Amino acid sequence: MKIAMVGTGYVGLVSGACFSEFGWDVVCVDNNADKIAMLEAGKMPIYEPGLDALVARNVAAGRLSFTTDLANAVKDAEAVFIAVGTPSRRGDGHADLSYVFQAAEDIARHAEGYTVVVTKSTVPVGTGREVMKRIKAVRPDADIEIASNPEFLREGSAIEDFKRPDRVVIGADTERAAQAVGTLYRPLFLRDTPIIYTSLESAELIKYAANTFLATKITFINEFADLCEKVGADVQDVAKGIGLDGRIGSKFLHAGPGYGGSCFPKDTEALVRSARDADAPISIVEQVITVNANRKEAMARKIIDACGGDVSGKTVAVLGLTFKPNTDDMRDSPSLVIVPRLLEAGATVRAFDPVGMDEAKSLIEGVVWCSDAYDAMDGADAVAIITEWNEFRALDLKRAHSLLNQPVMVDLRNIYRPDQMREAGFTYVSIGRAAVSATP
Helix, strand or coil, X not given: CEEEEECCCHHHHHHHHHHHHCCCEEEEECCCHHHHHHHHCCCCCCCCCCHHHHHHHHHHCCCEEEECCHHHHHHCCCEEEECCCCCECCCCCCECCHHHHHHHHHHHHHCCCCEEEEECCCCCCCXXXXXXXXXXXXXXXXXXEEEECCCCCCCCCHHHHHHCCCCEEEEECCHHHHHHHHHHCXXXXXXXXXXXXXXXXXHHHHHHHHHHHHHHHHHHHHHHHHHHHHHCCCHHHHHHHHHCCCCCCCCCCCCCCCCCCCXXXXXXXXXXXXHHHCCCCCHHHHHHHHHHHHHHHHHHXXXXXXXXXXXXXXXXXXXXXXCCCCCCCCXXXXXXXXXXXXXXXXXXXXXXXCCXXXXXXXXXXXXXXXXXXXXXXXXXXXXXXXXXXXXXXXXXXXHHHHHCCCCEEEECXXXXXXHHHHHCCCEEECCCCCCECCCC
């Protein structure tokens, strides 16, 4: 089966490369000629561990190619995936579906023979119906059916997630369309991967339900972290104690500075808007959005408080800028709130991120960009860890202590143990745990 993947962003590129690894003939389409030229030259427009090698291997095997020519890519494809962006629509928080609808209409104009058009983009419930309506308006005679196949890829581990998923969700109205998409995942049958066949509406809603539930778990443990600090409990003990309950699970119970990235912020907003439109508001998710926004502001204040309540004229080293490790994605990262607040409060910020600094430089002004963690800490009055990159997990604490003007660390990811930091001579502030002062 031949596949056309419309959109070479994070989802489209990873999905297209992984489908080609499964043995299918895949062409990835994008109207950005510079991006396509980059991909044809073997350069990745995003950072994802292992993606460059995966793409190179399948390009060399002749199973994966890139083009700006949608018409040519679509006419020979039996399955066409729509994997374009669905950002929050400016002004109202709804998902902007203009790219999805444009792609659908373009596909309709050029499809030949039976074609299943599959929405891979995260879209609100009801989008599949509207896509089919628009396709029929362009080509009433076209032998085209619609399916929904939401993605559940985590940035930083997306290739593994695609090859060994917890489940595959396929929404379709007909057995023909459902089986056409199901066939693409045939290599997963040997692993007994659960494949769930649903209606279009259920598949679309499953994606939003999954993301908003995970965002809620993060927000839940962050609020408990605040309570732990007030009453003398340890949030990591609390998280472990509840996470071992099989009904709850341990994942996404790591206290921190709030969620960010390309999915949770926009998807929670879009679900809230869709639910209101359906006259079925989801107040839990509405509160999650509010708490998460406040969380990022509170983390900036936490750093300022650790510096004696005033950072004017002081220097703060910031380690990590991306919303999570193993990605260069800066979208809605806590650092985009925390760093500007420190600058507004009069601090000099010296920052380092292993991968995300090029993107960060276009988003944050007034920062001193450093070559590594130790360069950032040189002469600083405090160091704040925002993103838990592996290289920050084993810092040379003696060296860090000698570089800092004041041995103050604010660890927003709870990388280190309080007793370890006390022994190393640091004043150490973390999340949901008691602060410790340097040993005299």
